[in-house]
Amino acid sequence: MRHVTDEPNSEADVVVVGAGLAGLTATRELKEAGWSVRLLEARERVGGRLKGYSLGDGKAVDLGGEYYGDKSTMIAETARSVGVSGFDTYDQGERLTYLNGRRYGYTGLFPWRMGPAAIADLGQAVLKIERLARTVPPDGPWNAPNAERLDNQTFWSWMQHNLATGTARAFLTMVTEAAYCASPADLSLMHVLYYANASGGFRYLLEISGGIQRYRFDGGAHSIPQKLAAKLPDEVRLGAVVRRIEQRGDSVVASGPGFSVRARWAVVAVPITLAGRIAYEPALPGYRDQLTQRMPAGAAMKCLAVYDEPFWRSAGLSGQITSTDGPFRVAFDTSPADGSPGVMSAFVTGSAARKLTRLTQTERRTAVLDALARALGPRAGKPRDFVEQNWLDEEFTRGCYHGFAPPGLYTTYGQALRAPIGRIHWAGTETGVHQMGSMGGAVDSGRRVARELFARAAIERKDEPGGEAGEPGAPGGAADPVAGPVNHG
Amino acid sequence: MRHVTDEPNSEADVVVVGAGLAGLTATRELKEAGWSVRLLEARERVGGRLKGYSLGDGKAVDLGGEYYGDKSTMIAETARSVGVSGFDTYDQGERLTYLNGRRYGYTGLFPWRMGPAAIADLGQAVLKIERLARTVPPDGPWNAPNAERLDNQTFWSWMQHNLATGTARAFLTMVTEAAYCASPADLSLMHVLYYANASGGFRYLLEISGGIQRYRFDGGAHSIPQKLAAKLPDEVRLGAVVRRIEQRGDSVVASGPGFSVRARWAVVAVPITLAGRIAYEPALPGYRDQLTQRMPAGAAMKCLAVYDEPFWRSAGLSGQITSTDGPFRVAFDTSPADGSPGVMSAFVTGSAARKLTRLTQTERRTAVLDALARALGPRAGKPRDFVEQNWLDEEFTRGCYHGFAPPGLYTTYGQALRAPIGRIHWAGTETGVHQMGSMGGAVDSGRRVARELFARAAIERKDEPGGEAGEPGAPGGAADPVAGPVNHG
Numbered sequence: 001m002r003h004v005t006d007e008p009n010s011e012a013d014v015v016v017v018g019a020g021l022a023g024l025t026a027t028r029e030l031k032e033a034g035w036s037v038r039l040l041e042a043r044e045r046v047g048g049r050l051k052g053y054s055l056g057d058g059k060a061v062d063l064g065g066e067y068y069g070d071k072s073t074m075i076a077e078t079a080r081s082v083g084v085s086g087f088d089t090y091d092q093g094e095r096l097t098y099l100n101g102r103r104y105g106y107t108g109l110f111p112w113r114m115g116p117a118a119i120a121d122l123g124q125a126v127l128k129i130e131r132l133a134r135t136v137p138p139d140g141p142w143n144a145p146n147a148e149r150l151d152n153q154t155f156w157s158w159m160q161h162n163l164a165t166g167t168a169r170a171f172l173t174m175v176t177e178a179a180y181c182a183s184p185a186d187l188s189l190m191h192v193l194y195y196a197n198a199s200g201g202f203r204y205l206l207e208i209s210g211g212i213q214r215y216r217f218d219g220g221a222h223s224i225p226q227k228l229a230a231k232l233p234d235e236v237r238l239g240a241v242v243r244r245i246e247q248r249g250d251s252v253v254a255s256g257p258g259f260s261v262r263a264r265w266a267v268v269a270v271p272i273t274l275a276g277r278i279a280y281e282p283a284l285p286g287y288r289d290q291l292t293q294r295m296p297a298g299a300a301m302k303c304l305a306v307y308d309e310p311f312w313r314s315a316g317l318s319g320q321i322t323s324t325d326g327p328f329r330v331a332f333d334t335s336p337a338d339g340s341p342g343v344m345s346a347f348v349t350g351s352a353a354r355k356l357t358r359l360t361q362t363e364r365r366t367a368v369l370d371a372l373a374r375a376l377g378p379r380a381g382k383p384r385d386f387v388e389q390n391w392l393d394e395e396f397t398r399g400c401y402h403g404f405a406p407p408g409l410y411t412t413y414g415q416a417l418r419a420p421i422g423r424i425h426w427a428g429t430e431t432g433v434h435q436m437g438s439m440g441g442a443v444d445s446g447r448r449v450a451r452e453l454f455a456r457a458a459i460e461r462k463d464e465p466g467g468e469a470g471e472p473g474a475p476g477g478a479a480d481p482v483a484g485p486v487n488h489g
Numbered sequence: 490m491r492h493v494t495d496e497p498n499s500e501a502d503v504v505v506v507g508a509g510l511a512g513l514t515a516t517r518e519l520k521e522a523g524w525s526v527r528l529l530e531a532r533e534r535v536g537g538r539l540k541g542y543s544l545g546d547g548k549a550v551d552l553g554g555e556y557y558g559d560k561s562t563m564i565a566e567t568a569r570s571v572g573v574s575g576f577d578t579y580d581q582g583e584r585l586t587y588l589n590g591r592r593y594g595y596t597g598l599f600p601w602r603m604g605p606a607a608i609a610d611l612g613q614a615v616l617k618i619e620r621l622a623r624t625v626p627p628d629g630p631w632n633a634p635n636a637e638r639l640d641n642q643t644f645w646s647w648m649q650h651n652l653a654t655g656t657a658r659a660f661l662t663m664v665t666e667a668a669y670c671a672s673p674a675d676l677s678l679m680h681v682l683y684y685a686n687a688s689g690g691f692r693y694l695l696e697i698s699g700g701i702q703r704y705r706f707d708g709g710a711h712s713i714p715q716k717l718a719a720k721l722p723d724e725v726r727l728g729a730v731v732r733r734i735e736q737r738g739d740s741v742v743a744s745g746p747g748f749s750v751r752a753r754w755a756v757v758a759v760p761i762t763l764a765g766r767i768a769y770e771p772a773l774p775g776y777r778d779q780l781t782q783r784m785p786a787g788a789a790m791k792c793l794a795v796y797d798e799p800f801w802r803s804a805g806l807s808g809q810i811t812s813t814d815g816p817f818r819v820a821f822d823t824s825p826a827d828g829s830p831g832v833m834s835a836f837v838t839g840s841a842a843r844k845l846t847r848l849t850q851t852e853r854r855t856a857v858l859d860a861l862a863r864a865l866g867p868r869a870g871k872p873r874d875f876v877e878q879n880w881l882d883e884e885f886t887r888g889c890y891h892g893f894a895p896p897g898l899y900t901t902y903g904q905a906l907r908a909p910i911g912r913i914h915w916a917g918t919e920t921g922v923h924q925m926g927s928m929g930g931a932v933d934s935g936r937r938v939a940r941e942l943f944a945r946a947a948i949e950r951k952d953e954p955g956g957e958a959g960e961p962g963a964p965g966g967a968a969d970p971v972a973g974p975v976n977h978g
Contacts, residue, residue, distance in 0.1 A: 148674075151674065152643060152645040152646070152673070152674035153642070153643055153645065153646045153674075154641060154642055154643060154646070154896045154897070156641040156642065156896070156897075157641070157642045157643070157646045160642075182897075183897055183901070184641070185637075185640065185641035185642075185896050185897035185900075186895075186896065186897040186898075186901075243732065243768070273765075273782045276762075276766065277765065277766045279732070279766075283882065283884040285846070285881075285882065286788075286846050286879060286880075286881020286882040286887070286888075287843065287846050287847055287881065289881065289882075289887055290785065290786070290788060290843075290881060290887075290888060293762045293785035293786060293887065293888070294785045294895075296779065296782035296783045297779075297782060299775075299779060351901070354776065354779075354901050354902070357774070357775050357776050358776055390775060391775075392774075392775020392776065392778065392779055393772065393774065393775040393778075395772040398775070398778055398779070398782065399775075399779060399782070406675075406783075406895035406896065406897075407643045407645070407674050407675065407895065407896060408643070408645075408671075408672055408674035408675040408895075409675075411674075412672070412675075412840070412843050413843070
């Protein structure tokens with residue numbers, strides 16, 4: 001990997017903005033088809049929302065995206081292709097939940113001790129969500145039957161009308177904040193259903209064994225983008241903060257402090273809000289711009305506490321702790337595969353993140369460790385290491401796990417998500433179909449933009465005077481990457 | 490007024506970003522207290538969401554903000570101070586409405602011919618909204634009783650449960666789109682109530698005589714910022730696109746292509762989304778940044794058709810046309826005070842704007858003129874001039890009339906709206922209390938930031954070694970505007 005200052009001005013067939021999984025996947029696909037690519041990354045690291053933390057001894061844990069399941073076929077395939085394998089998430093022993101201050105130990109998906117009425121209520125609601133979710137097509141949620149009804153209300157409103165008990169409502173609010181990093185009031189009911197269906201189901205989204213949290217990657221999910229980038233040494237340019245994208249005739253120029261890359265096409269593979277913060281020339285059409293104003297990132301921080309060993313396991317605890325009102329909504333045992341050292345990861349999401357992000361770092365640490373100690377015993381309050389990753393503060397991410405839709409968005413601006421603007425194409429997990437919002441969605445979107453560009457190149461070659469359709473996947477002009485007439489609406 | 494290139498590098502007590510009413514008001518207040526100010530405006534004109542169009546003969550009409558009422562005391566006061574007077578909006582004769590394709594002529598607020606059930610339904614709903622609105626304090630809507638209930642649902646959901654007839658729902662959807670430039674599904678119920686209460690009431694918001702549309706400004710509302718700017722010839726700098734704001738010790742530097750202004754404090758007086766698109770160093774805290782991701786601008790275009798005379802008046806028509814499904818939600822007679830020439834302004838808002846912005850300019854013109862001709866007769870289809878202002882496409886506005894809150898925003902991020910970040914203070918109509926979202930809100934916010942800075946300057950002087958509290962309003966350091974120790978959390 002090179003730094004952008006090594007070669008501040010360059011030309012390529014395609015310039016890709018953002019070296020997360022989406023940008024890396026697009027770059028790999030294009031390169032394999034013989035195209036020249038520059039992949040510009042603002043930070044001094046690749047991976048975007050996948051980021052690692054070293055535990056020493058060559059071991060590392062994830063400060064960002066981490067889990068996958070049996071239905072996560074695209075990210076599993078990508079991992080295999082770079083030699084990253086997976087292992088089972090630790091899921092033995094008792095789970096703990098704190099519901100409005102009361103503690104329940106349990107196994108299975110729901111804590112049955114919260115009472116038969118609440119359990120029955122929760123059960124029927126999850127079934128309803130599951131059924132509704134299947135009506136929302138991941139390749140176009142706005143095409144769902146009753147799309148307006150699903151998109152015009154918040155998930156909070158739906159819960160008000162479809163849950164009878166306060167306990168079940170509190171539990172569902174908690175798992176929503178853990179899974180979506182947003183409160184039920186923030187979310188369009190359609191987004192809840194869409195993400196659930198694209199992921200493999202609502203219950204699947206919440207489960208460990210039998211769910212999307214079933215596996216973790218050996219060495220961490222962040223090692224996948226690192227290994228992808230290692231195979232793209234000439235393409236990836238670090239430290240390249242793209243501030244401007246200009247379309248001029250049949251070329252596009254992406255530039256930022258100290259660099260400029262000229263290409264035939266651009267792929268913007270950053271979160272929706274951040275795509276809106278780039279200055280475009282000509283300015284983006286209002287319809288696309290309004291989308292970027294309306295799809296915020298969830299609120300998430302991740303706090304890791306490292307211990308000599310996962311001592312809670314011998315006490316018969318799985319390490320899974322959920323809480324309706326504590327400093328985190330869920331915590332998991334995220335120790336390496338061999339169980340050494342012991343690692344607890346607290347997911348500070350939704351309302352918990354909004355609260356904690358306004359505290360000092362010391363206050364946050366104290367709050368998280370106190371809650372871990374309350375659940376796992378006093379040893380949990382004294383880790384050998386503690387690290388926090390505040391995704392809200394990261395200038396080039398600005399929230400996690402993904403950009404969500406408030407009510408009224410998909411049915412009105414959804415069609416702007418993937419529609420190219422001139423020579424600019426859009427990637428990123430929010431534009432994915434398979435597992436939108438997760439790692440798989442990023443891979444899916446990276447493949448899609450590559451296909452879009454292959455198709456455009458073929459059309460452009462046909463349109464050239466005396467031109468013929470070449471091999472699909474062959475770049476437009478090998479000698480001069482920005483040559484050749486263009487004819488697009 | 491000068492262009493930023495006249496003096497690309499300068500220093501001042503305060504740098505203000507955005508020469509709309511908010512920035513101009515702040516600049517005026519600060520200047521009157523003896524402070525030095527640079528007011529940086531991206532465009533080659535001042536006024537932001539107030540913009541004029543010349544009709545010849547020294548007459549002009551508004552392409553942006555236009556109306557005010559008896560409760561609009563702050564904008565009226567500002568207008569008086571620069572010698573701009575008002576006149577009554579034309580409001581005689583019959584109004585027309587197209588409800589789901591059917592045409593009704595009427596006088597008063599509601600078309601009584603839509604049927605007694607619908608009228609009664611609408612009446613009780615408006616009363617309920619009015620009562621609820623008064624519970625939402627304009628200086629902190631999150632402090633309303635039942636704040637969560639009001640903020641966690643869309644206005645659409647509220648309408649589903651509080652209106653019995655489809656006709657009344659359609660009518661209320663239409664007036665919501667006309668008044669808020671957003672669909673009921675986009676809007677937090679709390680935002681609907683907050684804007685209504687800050688404006689003077691929900692019914693007041695919809696009315697002409699007796700409402701916020703009662704008056705218009707002679708020469709246009711846009712002449713107010715023009716006259717304010719004319720009195721700030723050394724402060725206003727046009728063509729200054731601020732892309733970066735750096736805080737360094739006790740100073741702040743605002744810069745963009747070709748210029749840099751160093752000051753003690755900065756005031757950012759642009760719409761919330763656009764404030765989020767500036768690059769800050771250090772990066773803004775996540776809590777503030779997430780606000781800027783979540784408060785989009787409404788969707789609005791304004792189309793003006795100019796005729797030799799307002800011929801509809803002699804036909805007994807007021808010129809007010811509302812429509813649930815046409816290319817505009819409302820149109821008004823916006824002829825100059827003397828009625829010459831005749832001008833119709835069509836407000837293409839909410840769902841209408843989303844539809845029209847994706848058509849070609851010719852298609853838009855045809856759609857608007859066809860609808861005007863359908864209502865006012867064939868003469869309306871042949872104006873001597875036609876002009877459209879697409880606020881969605883304007884790079885330095887990106888929507889109108891104001892930034893609105895989706896559900897869950899005010900109760901979670903509302904407190905970030907006015908909270909300064911280090912040496913940066915926030916203005917703009919969305920941060921106003923009096924008439925938030927209208928011209929008055931902009932004036933209110935401009936005055937507030939000036940007061941905030943006067944107070945900080947007084948504190949800093951006290952904190953200086955051997956310092957004393959000076960006159961309120963006196964700048965911190967007269968000789969060197971960026972000198973003096975700073976002591977803020």
